[in-house]
Amino acid sequence: MTRSRYVGLTALMCAAATIWLLPSASLGRGVGLERVDGALTGTTERLGAAVAGALAPVSDALQSTNAKAKAALEKTKQAGNRATRATTADPARQPALHGTNPHGQGGVAVVDLSPSNERPLGGNPDGSDAGPEDVVVGRARGEVTAAGTHHGHITILALFGNELAGVDSVEGETKNGPLQPLQTGVLDPLCTQTGQQLCLSVLTADSTTTATKSTNDFAILRAKALGLGVGAAESGGTIDDETKDCQLGAGGARTANVATTGGPVAGVANSATTSLSCKNQAAKTTSASQVIQLGNNGIPLPASGCADGTPDTVVDIPLLARIVCNADDVVGAAAVREALDVFVLNAGATSLLKETTASTEATSVAPTGGETGPQCSDYIDNDGDGVIDNADPGCHSDNNASNPASYVPGDTSEQDASPTTPSGDETGAECSDNVDNDGDKKVDERDPGCHSDGNPNNAASYEPGDDDEGDEGNQGGGAGGPTAQAGAPGGLNAGNLPLTGSNVIGLALAGLLVLAGGLLLRRREEAHPGA
Numbered sequence: 001m002t003r004s005r006y007v008g009l010t011a012l013m014c015a016a017a018t019i020w021l022l023p024s025a026s027l028g029r030g031v032g033l034e035r036v037d038g039a040l041t042g043t044t045e046r047l048g049a050a051v052a053g054a055l056a057p058v059s060d061a062l063q064s065t066n067a068k069a070k071a072a073l074e075k076t077k078q079a080g081n082r083a084t085r086a087t088t089a090d091p092a093r094q095p096a097l098h099g100t101n102p103h104g105q106g107g108v109a110v111v112d113l114s115p116s117n118e119r120p121l122g123g124n125p126d127g128s129d130a131g132p133e134d135v136v137v138g139r140a141r142g143e144v145t146a147a148g149t150h151h152g153h154i155t156i157l158a159l160f161g162n163e164l165a166g167v168d169s170v171e172g173e174t175k176n177g178p179l180q181p182l183q184t185g186v187l188d189p190l191c192t193q194t195g196q197q198l199c200l201s202v203l204t205a206d207s208t209t210t211a212t213k214s215t216n217d218f219a220i221l222r223a224k225a226l227g228l229g230v231g232a233a234e235s236g237g238t239i240d241d242e243t244k245d246c247q248l249g250a251g252g253a254r255t256a257n258v259a260t261t262g263g264p265v266a267g268v269a270n271s272a273t274t275s276l277s278c279k280n281q282a283a284k285t286t287s288a289s290q291v292i293q294l295g296n297n298g299i300p301l302p303a304s305g306c307a308d309g310t311p312d313t314v315v316d317i318p319l320l321a322r323i324v325c326n327a328d329d330v331v332g333a334a335a336v337r338e339a340l341d342v343f344v345l346n347a348g349a350t351s352l353l354k355e356t357t358a359s360t361e362a363t364s365v366a367p368t369g370g371e372t373g374p375q376c377s378d379y380i381d382n383d384g385d386g387v388i389d390n391a392d393p394g395c396h397s398d399n400n401a402s403n404p405a406s407y408v409p410g411d412t413s414e415q416d417a418s419p420t421t422p423s424g425d426e427t428g429a430e431c432s433d434n435v436d437n438d439g440d441k442k443v444d445e446r447d448p449g450c451h452s453d454g455n456p457n458n459a460a461s462y463e464p465g466d467d468d469e470g471d472e473g474n475q476g477g478g479a480g481g482p483t484a485q486a487g488a489p490g491g492l493n494a495g496n497l498p499l500t501g502s503n504v505i506g507l508a509l510a511g512l513l514v515l516a517g518g519l520l521l522r523r524r525e526e527a528h529p530g531a
Helices: 003-027 033-079 180-193 501-527
Strands: 103-113 135-144 150-159 162-170 173-175 198-209 213-225 228-240 246-260 263-278 284-294 313-317 321-331 334-344 353-363
Touching (some): 150 198, 284 321
Antiparallel strands (some): 213 228, 228 246, 246 353, 313 321
């Protein structure tokens, strides 16, 4: 791309951003136009050079990906037909777990010709040991390996079991995707200089792994402009052993979502799964999914069960396809959820093709050894009275389980006696203390304030170490944090889209400006080829 085209595109971006900011006063946000104007001017001066420098490694990465794709196709031609595999009785209602080791995983989309009916499938994120799966897009996975170490991986794109682009991290590492130079060199500074009013993330692929946790976040696009957040093709996978008495696996996937600071506007194919295993306690799993959402309400398409997350809602199109909403399977501590499956030319237990959108899964194993944390915040019924933690009278200073003010999460004994609290002021994080700290009638993982994206339906974004259940600040367009930083633009509290007449005009002008700019650039190229 020539220097003149860089300058033209830069001016076009800045003009469009200015039009978007003009109606900000009608939103009551008090955006300082002088501040934004100065930020955009400064950004314009260095944008061309930054883009050129940032795109250089991206070009190399794309060339490498192209070479890998050609090699994968050639390898597939030589391999010929795949071997026949074992089948299960009802694969449409029994989505496959990928690997039995502790993990949390979320994926945007999978296409599988002649899908395998084996349960479970292999655990490689690229699908190479799962048939293989023919196309894998945006699969994020945090896991504990057979060696007992933590590991994170994001498959950006894989074809026929061959990963074309991906990110991998082992303990002590943080790795990012191929467009990270563009993100840090151009897009993040633009967001900062505009006071967080214009923010854009493209092809996020962040994997961070420590000795106790692996967090993996993927998104093709996240954008925020004047309170409107958009997310496309997001996923997250986390395995978390930071709480020594429990292990948490979480996966999240969000195909397309639009939200404002007032709440979700629309969503397509979202799914979330968690698995929690603690010492001396049965494992707990949760799964939730929805195919189409407007506001806080599901749309009953293609069937009523698709709107409210009813597991295994099946719609048959005779001779053509079987559609399954919210495919669900739970075995012990392992749970799998797929928001939308389409089986093409389905006949009994076989299909020509399976397409999966927004799949999540998790499985966990309770740590071994004696307990290491306070009994009143360990999710375990230590005294065998049928209640745990904040629901146990022994965890309250007045032995009254109905009094949230008297709950002592740092109590080392659930016995109904005077509680003993460790020295110091530490009583546990609000987002994992089983207490409604902010009075919104939601606790811990069900509270939007305990999620990095403000969406309690996104298990991938749950942050048990957050010490503030307040909802303020958890908003915007991120799949976020399993973890999932995936992981996630968040579904927030209910509300209406706060667009005034001025904003509608601004959007229309921005669209016309982009169109006119594109036509002018095209004419310039035609009039001066090679300029």
